[in-house]
Amino acid sequence: MAEPYSVELRDRVVEAYERGDGSYPEVAGLFKVGEASVRRWTAMKRRSGCVDPRRKSGGTPSRITCAEIDAIVTTLGDPTALEITAEYNRHRRGQARKHVSSVKRALHRFDYVVKKNAAGHWRVCGRTSSRSERNS
DSSP states (O other), X not given: OOOOOOHHHHHHHHHHHHHTSOOHHHHHHHHTOOHHHHHHHHHHHHHHSOOOOOOOOOSOOOOOOHHHHHHHHHHHSSOBHHHHHHHHHTTOOGGGOXXXXXXXXXXXXXXXXXXXXXXXXXXXXXXXXXXXXHTO
């Protein structure tokens, strides 16, 4: 997803429209932004007094816990992502089951390295170093 336009640009666009420099399409063309953006920013300014971008949101939080992943990896030894998914879903039914891509995202979130082997199968290689060590 693209980053939001700067607050300074948004303010200049709204000020230009409110000064009467043109209609929505004309102001949008002047600043090279979308007409819908000019409408939205103007409405935001009138409603709340500011044009700050809203926080990104959305998505359903994962219910896969680190403890579950650790237990599965410990039990299976050197499993592929597909094997971890099968083990995770073994006693789950319906919507409680997770897709392999969800398990891969959880592995990444919990700092596991997931690589392909020569046969093209995804293999969990273990955890990376802690985030604080990597950032230094």
